[in-house]
Amino acid sequence: MIKKFTRPLLGQLITLPAFTKRSIILLADIGLIAASVWIAFSLRFGEFYLLNSSQIYALGGIVAIEISCLIIFGAYRSVIRYFGGKSAWIIFKATIISSVLWAWTAFMFQITGIDGVPRTIPIIYAFIFSFFLIGGRFYAKWLLNSAYQASYMGRKTLIFNAGSAGRQLAASLNHSNELRVLGFVDDSPALSGKDVDGLRVFASERLEILISRLGVEVVIVASSDLSGKRHKDILGLLEKHKVQVRVLPAISDIATGRHLVNMVREVDIGDLLGREPVIANPELLGRCIKGKSVLVTGAGGSIGSELCRQILGLGPKRLILLEASEAALYQVDRALRKINDCEVVPVLGSVKDYEKLKNILQEYSIDTIYHAAAHKHVPLVEANVAEGVLNNIYGTRSLIIAAYECTQLGGLSTYKGPSNFILISTDKAVRPTNVMGATKRWAELILQDYAEKVKSEGGDLVFTAVRFGNVLGSSGSVVPLFKEQIAQGGPITVTHLEITRYFMSIHEAVELVIQAGSMAQGGEVFLLDMGEPVKIVDLAEKMIALSGKTGQINIAVTGLRPGEKLYEELLIGANNAEATGHPKIMKATEPLIGDESLSTLMHKVECFLENASNEELRQLLLRVAQ
Numbered sequence: 202m203i204k205k206f207t208r209p210l211l212g213q214l215i216t217l218p219a220f221t222k223r224s225i226i227l228l229a230d231i232g233l234i235a236a237s238v239w240i241a242f243s244l245r246f247g248e249f250y251l252l253n254s255s256q257i258y259a260l261g262g263i264v265a266i267e268i269s270c271l272i273i274f275g276a277y278r279s280v281i282r283y284f285g286g287k288s289a290w291i292i293f294k295a296t297i298i299s300s301v302l303w304a305w306t307a308f309m310f311q312i313t314g315i316d317g318v319p320r321t322i323p324i325i326y327a328f329i330f331s332f333f334l335i336g337g338r339f340y341a342k343w344l345l346n347s348a349y350q351a352s353y354m355g356r357k358t359l360i361f362n363a364g365s366a367g368r369q370l371a372a373s374l375n376h377s378n379e380l381r382v383l384g385f386v387d388d389s390p391a392l393s394g395k396d397v398d399g400l401r402v403f404a405s406e407r408l409e410i411l412i413s414r415l416g417v418e419v420v421i422v423a424s425s426d427l428s429g430k431r432h433k434d435i436l437g438l439l440e441k442h443k444v445q446v447r448v449l450p451a452i453s454d455i456a457t458g459r460h461l462v463n464m465v466r467e468v469d470i471g472d473l474l475g476r477e478p479v480i481a482n483p484e485l486l487g488r489c490i491k492g493k494s495v496l497v498t499g500a501g502g503s504i505g506s507e508l509c510r511q512i513l514g515l516g517p518k519r520l521i522l523l524e525a526s527e528a529a530l531y532q533v534d535r536a537l538r539k540i541n542d543c544e545v546v547p548v549l550g551s552v553k554d555y556e557k558l559k560n561i562l563q564e565y566s567i568d569t570i571y572h573a574a575a576h577k578h579v580p581l582v583e584a585n586v587a588e589g590v591l592n593n594i595y596g597t598r599s600l601i602i603a604a605y606e607c608t609q610l611g612g613l614s615t616y617k618g619p620s621n622f623i624l625i626s627t628d629k630a631v632r633p634t635n636v637m638g639a640t641k642r643w644a645e646l647i648l649q650d651y652a653e654k655v656k657s658e659g660g661d662l663v664f665t666a667v668r669f670g671n672v673l674g675s676s677g678s679v680v681p682l683f684k685e686q687i688a689q690g691g692p693i694t695v696t697h698l699e700i701t702r703y704f705m706s707i708h709e710a711v712e713l714v715i716q717a718g719s720m721a722q723g724g725e726v727f728l729l730d731m732g733e734p735v736k737i738v739d740l741a742e743k744m745i746a747l748s749g750k751t752g753q754i755n756i757a758v759t760g761l762r763p764g765e766k767l768y769e770e771l772l773i774g775a776n777n778a779e780a781t782g783h784p785k786i787m788k789a790t791e792p793l794i795g796d797e798s799l800s801t802l803m804h805k806v807e808c809f810l811e812n813a814s815n816e817e818l819r820q821l822l823l824r825v826a827q
Contacts (some may be wrong), residue, residue, distance in 0.1 A: 501529025670703030
């Protein structure tokens with residue numbers, strides 16, 4: 202009823218200029234001071250008390266003192282809609298000091314005693330005025346927030362986690378037109394069943410009742426102080442309910458609390474995996490990069506662009522971006538120039554161009570090479586076998602030979618060639634059943650062959666490969682595809698109900714690639730710990746559930762594509778790996794070269810490229826790679 206009559210007035214007050222609103226608050230506070238003084242006198246004398254002339258002068262004194270103290274302490278700098286415990290404490294301190302000053306002033310002007318200001322009056326006044334002013338501010342805050350909420354409804358929202366991140370988010374959402382916070386969900390015994398910042402905290406066991414009774418549409422997980430396992434458990438609980446689930450990034454990833462609302466994002470597959478982050482070794486990160494000239498091939502791709510971003514943060518002398526796609530090169534170059542002032546050189550070209558590669562290495566005195574350029578989409582490479590061979594095998598071979606020959610220049614040049622060459626490989630290179638995996642396996646074979654050659658000559662160039670599985674959110678991966686299919690209303694397509702894949706975030710994969718490259722001695726194939734394999738149909742079901750569209754989107758099984766495996770491996774044999782000094786990096790001990798020499802095999806490929814069919818070439822690639 203009170204809201205009904207006050208809303209029109211509050212609506213007008215909200216639109217007033219700031220000076221006018223402060224003036225109204227100041228007049229209201231003066232009225233509260235007068236009322237508090239009168240109540241203090243009435244309580245002291247036990248009757249409806251009328252102030253005499255001396256006491257009216259004293260009243261004028263406390264008005265001047267109290268208002269001055271409130272101004273000095275900054276009570277009028279706080280906005281009522283954001284009024285909280287800190288502002289209340291400021292008012293209480295100002296009032297206590299004002300009461301002491303009032304008592305001292307009354308004593309100095311000899312207006313104490315029954316006909317003046319009795320000694321107990323300042324004490325009684327201090328508590329009455331604090332109660333009125335602080336209580337009035339909180340009541341005004343409630344009315345104002347109610348008026349704002351009345352102007353919009355917003356989607357009904359619960360915040361999972363009533364910790365500091367959750368409370369900051371709730372405060373930000375008070376002023377959002379999109380979401381309306383109904384309360385918190387938290388199993389902490391210290392919080393459950395209590396009110397936090399005016400919102401009730403509910404136990405997670407009541408989640409189903411809350412969703413149905415309150416009509417909750419969105420649940421936001423404020424996850425900054427949650428472990429990876431707890432985060433995963435919460436998402437597992439929420440996927441059972443028909444609500445949209447969103448995630449607030451860690452507070453360490455947020456520059457200021459003012460933008461918390463804008464940083465709430467959709468659930469990422471990485472949240473479902475619950476992988477615990479491993480702190481990177483700064484020495485390993487910088488060893489091949491800091492102060493060096495670095496070349497990244499395929500710089501415009503998912504892995505290549507993330508490599509470039511992380512490399513720029515590690516202080517290279519210069520960064521050379523080699524990319525065959527003009528659009529991709531433009532985008533990554535534009536993005537990188539916003540990061541820092543390091544010299545970034547965009548080069549449009551292909552790894553198949555040997556002369557261009559050699560010129561790049563010599564012109565920019567390249568120290569470290571990250572070779573990420575490759576055709577990686579299984580169905581496309583399957584349909585374009587020759588191009589896959591030319592790019593993934595011959596392109597890699599051209600870059601390896603160019604790097605090797607730069608180390609053989611001797612006295613002809615001051616440039617002594619690169620010192621590190623890191624090939625980005627894939628789990629599809631293990632016992633491949635498709636052309637893409639086979640070409641990456643051949644790339645590993647070529648790299649291994651040249652690593653042995655350098656070792657036999659006592660050279661310093663270190664060749665190594667890093668093998669890992671699917672990267673979350675990369676172009677062509679299932680995650681963005683599933684998101685697109687959900688947005689379009691379905692169905693989500695999976696090729697087989699039993700198919701599984703390994704997943705890792707782009708950031709983590711690249712960070713481990715850089716560290717693995719720094720650990721290389723020459724010829725190794727490093728393997729990244731990808732965690733447990735994920736069943737793709739389970740992933741699809743979770744993404745549907747967490748989008749709040751369970752029962753609305755179907756899953757369609759389309760059948761395995763040519764060359765597609767039910768599961769991927771990182772090793773050829775179960776025991777062909779050994780630990781390294783990093784908990785997430787292993788080293789393969791499997792043999793990489795077969796009975797036939799690499800030159801013989803390459804000659805066969807050349808003959809097949811010229812004379813054989815795609816299927817014959819495909820069979821040769823797979824036979825050697827397996």
